Amino acid sequence: MNRQSLVEQIKKKKSYLCVGLDTDPDKIPAHLKQRPDAVLAFNKAIIDATLDACVSYKINTAFYEAMGPRGWEIMEETVHYIPSTHLKIADAKRGDIGNTSSQYAKAFFEALPFDAITVAPYMGADSVQPFLEYDNKWTIVLGLTSNKGAADFELQKMGEEYLYEKVMKTVASWGNPGNLMFVVGATQAEAFSAIRSWLPDHFFLVPGVGAQGGSLREISEKALNKDAGLLVNASRAIIYASEKEDFAEEARIIASQYQAEMSNYLQ
Numbered sequence: 001m002n003r004q005s006l007v008e009q010i011k012k013k014k015s016y017l018c019v020g021l022d023t024d025p026d027k028i029p030a031h032l033k034q035r036p037d038a039v040l041a042f043n044k045a046i047i048d049a050t051l052d053a054c055v056s057y058k059i060n061t062a063f064y065e066a067m068g069p070r071g072w073e074i075m076e077e078t079v080h081y082i083p084s085t086h087l088k089i090a091d092a093k094r095g096d097i098g099n100t101s102s103q104y105a106k107a108f109f110e111a112l113p114f115d116a117i118t119v120a121p122y123m124g125a126d127s128v129q130p131f132l133e134y135d136n137k138w139t140i141v142l143g144l145t146s147n148k149g150a151a152d153f154e155l156q157k158m159g160e161e162y163l164y165e166k167v168m169k170t171v172a173s174w175g176n177p178g179n180l181m182f183v184v185g186a187t188q189a190e191a192f193s194a195i196r197s198w199l200p201d202h203f204f205l206v207p208g209v210g211a212q213g214g215s216l217r218e219i220s221e222k223a224l225n226k227d228a229g230l231l232v233n234a235s236r237a238i239i240y241a242s243e244k245e246d247f248a249e250e251a252r253i254i255a256s257q258y259q260a261e262m263s264n265y266l267q
């Protein structure tokens with residue numbers, strides 16, 4: 001999905017919500033757990049229930065890789081189930097020497113039909129470039145992450161700049177806002193205005209609302225741009241809104257609440 005289609009979907013839905021499919025087999029409602037296809041059935045029910053409220057799904061590959069070979073198949077079946085109207089993100093946080101990154105890019109962009117992948121930039125230009133070579137796919141590079149450990153490296157100063165600032169500005173010079181996004185955690189709201197001032201056009205994937213406590217209002221006020229420029233992810237707050245048989249309906253309600261709030265900020 002290219003930038004124009006993504007922006008059209010955001011305007012049509014009045015939503016920049018990304019639903020995170022971080023599906024933990026242990027957290028699936030009891031009535032589904034017995035089924036051999038429990039995780040897939042859970043994902044399909046969540047997708048059916050939230051389609052109208054969101055523009056993207058983010059599949060956190062760790063949850064599927066942890067299930068062994070069947071998990072990889074479930075991930076594949078899930079990504080095929082998501083309609084082409086929605087941006088399909090592989091949250092895989094890959095990045096390695098060039099020839100290995102090329103294989104990661106092939107795995108998620110060709111063998112699997114993802115539109116986007118999260119990439120860790122620590123190994124530098126040659127580790128990120130193979131993903132950026134796909135013009136029609138999105139590379140989403142970790143900028144300032146939502147976790148406590150962001151303080152260990154990302155928020156350390158390198159001369160005048162924070163490390164994350166240097167990383168984001170440098171990576172921005174390798175690609176363009178048509179196929180490059182950055183992860184900026186919602187828990188880092190105080191940094192959003194500055195980041196938006198030096199990257200006015202890029203989309204940011206923003207995890208950290210919901211279970212991690214970030215404020216949708218604050219990041220929206222500070223970082224929405226003319227194309228929205230934000231994809232805000234919530235995983236646990238939506239998919240585990242209920243542990244009972246009504247889990248999909250409850251997920252729909254929470255996703256719709258995010259969508260309604262977003263539609264106010266988009267005006």
Ligand SMILES: O=C(O)c1cc(=O)[nH]c(=O)n1[C@@H]1O[C@H](COP(=O)(O)O)[C@@H](O)[C@H]1O
Nearest residue numbers: 060118145146183185207211212234235236
């Ligand atoms: O790249 C990510 O998606 C990501 C980056 C980051 O800084 N923080 C972060 O929480 N994430 C992911 O975003 C999701 C957040 O999940 P919830 O906290 O349950 O909404 C998880 O899949 C995380 O792996």
